[in-house]
Amino acid sequence: MNHDELCERLSAYLEADLEASERVRIEEHLDECPDCRREYRELRHTVDLLRRLPAPDPPLDLADHVIARLRAGEGRPGLVARCQARIARIAGTPWSTPVAAVAVALGVLGIVRGVGVSSEFPDWKRSESRPQVEIAAETPPELPARPVRPTRLMGASAEPSPAEVVSPMLDCLRAGGPSRSAAGPGDPCEHWDSWMVGLGMRDAPAFVVEVEALPAPVRARIVARIRDFATRSGSAPLLASTLRSARDPRAARLANRIERTSAVSTR
């Protein structure tokens, strides 16, 4: 090992991150080479200074600002993430199977109907000395739910039927389909994920009948989109199970396709 190579190893030597034999070689070189000795001394001093730099204090109200912004609705996960969280949360409760099945469906529909749109962040104030356990034990006060944004498909009084959803779904496909990210208000695909969740959970068998009545190419596109949604949201097993419960061969076929795609994508 020459002079330059040894110099490159000085940081490792400084941190005792070397084999014994290499360590001995570097020590022998340091004994002979004043340049390396100086470099080693200065490196050690630099590292010592870095380690003693004081940690800057964050602004006192940093956490309060974050919480205020969360309460104002910023930092909310997207629909797919909320869907996954709800499914995992409800499936993790020690309820009996039929109750859990209904709860999963209702919980997901809750997101669609706007229940999950309310800000869930509780109102609590900063206290420097308050221990974590005490903070955690506080009961968050009730917050008013944000008003549900009215849409042509999500009326306050009645859920859209599968037949009512198929038509705007076709509008969405004509506009290029829901693959474009972040469909905004007024976009024909704005509610695609909501349709998928709602119909997949609640009216899957009836929806399959509606879809089966469509021309084959359109049907294929819708089915492909459903598979895509199921894979993305991790809800493929749940959707497949709901479809199979209809005991309809067409629904069962769709369930098989969804499960196959999901298995391939997670491999």
Added chain:
Amino acid sequence: MALVAQQILERGSILRSRVEAAVGGVDPDGELVERWRAGDEVAFGSLVRRHERRVFGLALRMLGSREEAEDVAQEVFLNLHRSGHRFRREARFSTFVYRVTVNAVLNRRRSLGRRRARLESLMRRQASGDDLQHAPRGPEESLFGQELRAQLEVEILELTDALRAPLVLHDIEGLPYAEISSILGVAEGTVKSRIHRARRALRRQLGDLNGRGEP
């Protein structure tokens, strides 16, 4: 249905045991993270308090401006809240926090333009005294020590992003090489060599100031 629920539970348990094996013990944030993911937003508030110092500190060391660092720190916590479902518990939560912070800082610097960011940061420091803390740390710290520390903080900001990030994470935040490798997404050997290059650059820049404080 029961099968689906059971699979989800089993997967959670497998992941948890993998994390514990990988990080060599229980993640100290594990309980709060569990509660937050189960819908307890108060637990997220506690996580913000627990990590605000390291997020802000890292952002300030990387950006050099308190104003920018505070802005980025807020964005980091909003991003964490938004993308918490992506935390797979294959590493400690604090590693995930550092990763999100480093990405946010680099995005901020890219969006501002590196040169402009540096210029603005220097102008701000000149205008407002200084954002980084150069006040004496105690009666024992000499004027020379303060000068050296101030110079060091300026020189850290002069390093490239590729050298500054591993240096700050290792020599200031005290993280091990393996964790930095995971945060930055580069090999451990690359982390070590970048830290060494950054130290040598600082040593050169500090020049004659360096070593004068040595006994």
